[in-house]
Amino acid sequence: MAAARSFTGPVAGIAVLCACAVLVYGAQARLSPYLVTLLAITLINVALAVSLNISNGLAGLFSLGHPAFMTIGAYVSAVLTFPPGRKDFMLPDLPSFLMTTQLPLLPALAVAGMIGAVIAFLVGLPVLRLKGHYLAVATLGLIVIVQGLATNWSGLTRGGSGLNGIPRLTGIWWCFGFAALVVYTALRLKFSSLGRAMMATRENALAAESSGVSTYRIRMLAFVLGAFFAAIAGGLMVHLITVVTPKSYSVVLAFNLVAMVVIGGTGSITGSIVAAIALTGLSEAVRPLEEKLGLYGLSQVIVALGLILVLFFRPNGLLGSGEPRFVRRIFGGSLP
Amino acid sequence: MLEVRELHVFRGATHVLKGISLDVRAGEMAALIGANGAGKSTTLQTLSGLLRPRSGTAAFRGTSGPVDLTRAAPERIVGEGLVQSPEGRQIFHSLSVAENLAMGAYLRTDRNEVRRTLERVHDLFPILKERASAAGGTLSGGEQMMLAIGRALLAQPRLLLLDEPSLGLAPQMIERIFDVIATLKQQGTTILLVEQNAAMALDIADRAYVLENGVITLSGTGPELAGNDRVRRAYLGMAQ
Numbered sequence: 001m002a003a004a005r006s007f008t009g010p011v012a013g014i015a016v017l018c019a020c021a022v023l024v025y026g027a028q029a030r031l032s033p034y035l036v037t038l039l040a041i042t043l044i045n046v047a048l049a050v051s052l053n054i055s056n057g058l059a060g061l062f063s064l065g066h067p068a069f070m071t072i073g074a075y076v077s078a079v080l081t082f083p084p085g086r087k088d089f090m091l092p093d094l095p096s097f098l099m100t101t102q103l104p105l106l107p108a109l110a111v112a113g114m115i116g117a118v119i120a121f122l123v124g125l126p127v128l129r130l131k132g133h134y135l136a137v138a139t140l141g142l143i144v145i146v147q148g149l150a151t152n153w154s155g156l157t158r159g160g161s162g163l164n165g166i167p168r169l170t171g172i173w174w175c176f177g178f179a180a181l182v183v184y185t186a187l188r189l190k191f192s193s194l195g196r197a198m199m200a201t202r203e204n205a206l207a208a209e210s211s212g213v214s215t216y217r218i219r220m221l222a223f224v225l226g227a228f229f230a231a232i233a234g235g236l237m238v239h240l241i242t243v244v245t246p247k248s249y250s251v252v253l254a255f256n257l258v259a260m261v262v263i264g265g266t267g268s269i270t271g272s273i274v275a276a277i278a279l280t281g282l283s284e285a286v287r288p289l290e291e292k293l294g295l296y297g298l299s300q301v302i303v304a305l306g307l308i309l310v311l312f313f314r315p316n317g318l319l320g321s322g323e324p325r326f327v328r329r330i331f332g333g334s335l336p
Numbered sequence: 337m338l339e340v341r342e343l344h345v346f347r348g349a350t351h352v353l354k355g356i357s358l359d360v361r362a363g364e365m366a367a368l369i370g371a372n373g374a375g376k377s378t379t380l381q382t383l384s385g386l387l388r389p390r391s392g393t394a395a396f397r398g399t400s401g402p403v404d405l406t407r408a409a410p411e412r413i414v415g416e417g418l419v420q421s422p423e424g425r426q427i428f429h430s431l432s433v434a435e436n437l438a439m440g441a442y443l444r445t446d447r448n449e450v451r452r453t454l455e456r457v458h459d460l461f462p463i464l465k466e467r468a469s470a471a472g473g474t475l476s477g478g479e480q481m482m483l484a485i486g487r488a489l490l491a492q493p494r495l496l497l498l499d500e501p502s503l504g505l506a507p508q509m510i511e512r513i514f515d516v517i518a519t520l521k522q523q524g525t526t527i528l529l530v531e532q533n534a535a536m537a538l539d540i541a542d543r544a545y546v547l548e549n550g551v552i553t554l555s556g557t558g559p560e561l562a563g564n565d566r567v568r569r570a571y572l573g574m575a576q
Binding site for chain 2: 335
């Protein structure tokens with residue numbers, strides 16, 4: 001029985017992955033470049049919502065910091081991948097060791113993720129020791145700080161006009177691979193002893209401590225992991241859109257990501273995936289209507305209304321904190 | 337196994353424990369009785385490393401040697417075998433019964449050993465096996481208490497701290513829980529039991545302490561205290 005489960009688990013998981021890959025392949029072959037790019041952005045949003053669900057859902061933190069980590073990741077990977085010739089022109093004041101380096105995308109993203117993780121660690125060091133929702137305030141502050149730095153540290157960021165003409169190194173397959181990696185990590189985590197410790201910390205910190213969990217370390221791990229993925233997502237995004245300004249990723253995005261997590265169900269990875277796809281598709285679908293009627297910001301209103309309705313009728317989100325049966329069957333089974 | 341000397345603990349500005357001393361020897365069942373607010377839970381939280389004392393010592397003979405409970409991190413204390421089942425059950429409501437139990441074994445790495453402990457817990461509380469996939473929050477109060485004790489047992493305690501296991505339970509359920517506690521003691525688990533229900537606690541305790549306003553006012557064997565006039569009047573509800 002146990003052997004049968006461990007055999008079907010990974011096989012079923014790989015089958016799901018392949019099915020998604022076939023869909024992406026079909027989409028890439030058939031759809032217009034605009035729709036393919038939209039699909040790539042949707043996949044990045046899936047990764048963002050799922051990674052936010054690690055800290056906000058599994059560990060029960062309330063972080064709004066994703067846009068800050070994305071901005072950091074975006075600038076870091078943009079500066080690292082610019083050809084030196086273009087740096088001379090756009091960023092003449094760069095320190096010389098940055099001036100001459102040009103990294104391929106993958107190492108640049110890795111560096112971006114690391115820096116995002118280090119910043120998250122430094123923010124978490126004091127804040128995660130406190131009880132209550134101080135993290136929301138601190139991460140909100142972090143967004144403002146990062147925007148301020150990006151605007152004023154012009155030697156590194158070219159100030160308010162931002163960076164453009166960034167090489168378009170990302171495609172749909174990069175986004176697909178990254179989203180798959182984040183989803184896989186989150187689900188493996190959720191059904192592991194470490195993920196259980198995160199949920200236990202969220203449910204009842206005192207009881208978790210009594211079971212030998214260092215709740216501070218667990219919260220730190222969840223927060224840093226979420227930030228790591230967010231910074232990489234920022235890097236992917238910037239190589240897809242090819243432009244970044246200090247205002248690219250703002251509080252509005254933080255709100256949208258939190259809405260995805262809450263609507264899908266805090267703690268439900270599948271819920272975040274569904275909500276991220278739905279909300280990204282929705283706000284894009286509403287755009288022509290916004291232009292025709294002159295009602296700019298309509299999609300924001302719809303997202304906010306949807307959030308209120310979900311909180312009213314299904315306070316735990318569409319899927320609560322659980323996963324559908326087939327997901328549990330693939331990833332479950334780590335209990336003694 | 338546990339030696340506490342002159343422990344002073346503050347909660348904010350309040351001086352809760354005013355120099356208490358107590359001992360628990362290997363294999364015995366000690367009871368700490370007292371009224372609401374006497375400092376019983378504060379004592380246990382200090383022993384678990386969740387609160388830090390202002391002064392005094394608390395030494396525990398752990399799995400790998402002596403542990404200074406006034407300095408060690410909570411997770412280290414659990415790892416050394418001093419495990420608490422906290423007041424008010426404190427189970428994880430949205431996690432399943434099986435996941436709640438697995439959390440108890442969080443620091444243990446030998447899966448086979450864990451499985452053996454799990455079987456033992458299932459023998460003590462068969463209901464936990466029947467309802468393994470139910471969410472913890474859907475259990476009745478008595479079942480939640482069993483789950484809380486079972487979770488603590490999965491940490492393989494050398495010394496088990498039980499904080500008010502009778503709290504809010506029906507009399508019949510209290511009997512069952514105390515039967516299990518007696519069984520645990522017979523099987524060789526050292527226990528420090530904290531109770532307001534003094535009659536039940538003194539009945540099964542080898543050694544007992546009376547805590548009043550942060551001071552230990554009486555100590556002795558269970559029967560000695562049960563026969564003491566002051567205890568009979570103040571805690572057992574008996575007239576002279």
